[in-house]
Amino acid sequence: MSVSSYNFSSFRSGSVVRLAADNSSYNAACGGCPSRHISLCNVLSARDLKKFSEIITDIRKSAKQVICAEGDESGNIYNIRTGAVRISKMLSDGRRQITGFLFAGDFFGLSCRNKYSYTAEAITDVEICSIPRAKIIDSFRKFPELGERAFDMTRIELEATHEQMLLLGRKTAREKLCSFLLAIRGKYKPLDQGDDTIVDLPMSRSDIADFLGLTVETISRQFTGLYRLGHIELEGFHKVVLKDADALFALAEGD
């Protein structure tokens, strides 16, 4: 089964993705996990995974539900099996910054001490697994390769946030949207159709705005602008066809 079977277009329907059990003896919680091969835990042997799975709780949330809230006691870390999640921070007057969109295989909740420093909400229906913080930190000691993998993933995330800071601080609205479309495309490598690439956007315009430091109206105008230039086409609100990725790439950095 290939990775692309799990790109996020596959769960937009909200239906539950359930793999047929394979022939291994994994604990049910992890054995059938559709994101296992791209998750934190993919470094564990079958034997270690079974042990590891004992500390895991399965959770499902439907779209728009809160998974954890800024300020809550950060008792658990969460790993996404299917679906899309947004991570956000708010100012007291309601201004919101989305700091990341997370998908199958991504985890969150580790970069906090006592309290979550951000809110995580389900964008689509999601399946996630929850792991007590104290226990996963134990696991990092028990299974050093797991700790290394978590560290690696954290470093990759840190690099991505640096790129996003460049975007937020220095790019124009058009550059921001082009960068975003390409980043989403790159991250989930959706199927190519001819020369065009179709990108699924499970999040709303307002989510995109709050991710890029813009308003909904500006996002909408930029989508229209790119359409008029012939670089994209819109199929409903949540699908974008990239007609000319090279042009988008050029626009993304102001060249």
Add this chain to the structure above:
Amino acid sequence: MSVSSYNFSSFRSGSVVRLAADNSSYNAACGGCPSRHISLCNVLSARDLKKFSEIITDIRKSAKQVICAEGDESGNIYNIRTGAVRISKMLSDGRRQITGFLFAGDFFGLSCRNKYSYTAEAITDVEICSIPRAKIIDSFRKFPELGERAFDMTRIELEATHEQMLLLGRKTAREKLCSFLLAIRGKYKPLDQGDDTIVDLPMSRSDIADFLGLTVETISRQFTGLYRLGHIELEGFHKVVLKDADALFALAEGD
């Protein structure tokens, strides 16, 4: 010897901070290190530190010199012993985003794979130690507490970048500058003088602008604005007296 002895006001002169050797038998490279107690390596025992110090090279750079450049092969990670460093990324047309200011005890260069994804430059004269990537990753395995400490520091940095994304995407110019002044104050806990707090800013106005996603002119106008409100006073370009930290705090979040 307290941490505050090493707050960054102490090296603004550019003079070399050198501690009297203590009575231990540390290797010279690390034994006299003025940032040892706040650095990565502070978790190592005297014995382990001695071993660890064998892979370290001391480096000095004077202000404005490049330590490593975006795109260079990322062979080393760097730890700051004294001085201030700026980390930045650039767009092809020269627009720059500073993603962080680093000081004694901070390290950089780990969150990259083959190439550095950012440029690091000395703001003041600096003393840094350089450690080959491959060897420090080895050390993480040999001294697990060192790896955990690096992981912890990386997670703290990641949380800070989330806060900075909120600032870049959603705060006004005034809110950005107030947040910045308070963050610098909080980070280095400089000496209080009466009720006022004096904050040292080794970086230029243009560095501050590129850190906050603004222009030099806007930074300058905001400094003047805060001065006219009576919340700060300027002592030369590189010292700010916070006359009313509470007011700044309120302004930092738009309350």
Add this chain to the structure above:
DNA sequence: AGTCTGCTTTGACCGCTGTCAAGTATTTAT
């Protein structure tokens, strides 16, 4: 099917911050 509700698009206008330019202060070099 039809209505409702929330999401998205579009338009008109405004204001914050950027741009350009000139003048002042500070640092560096001689």
Add this chain to the structure above:
DNA sequence: ATAAATACTTGACAGCGGTCAAAGCAGACT
């Protein structure tokens, strides 16, 4: 010390993106 270069401040003006308002669209629920 003096001169030159660099850094900072201030002013006038412009424009990008925000705000406010209204209309179009799509999915949800009877």
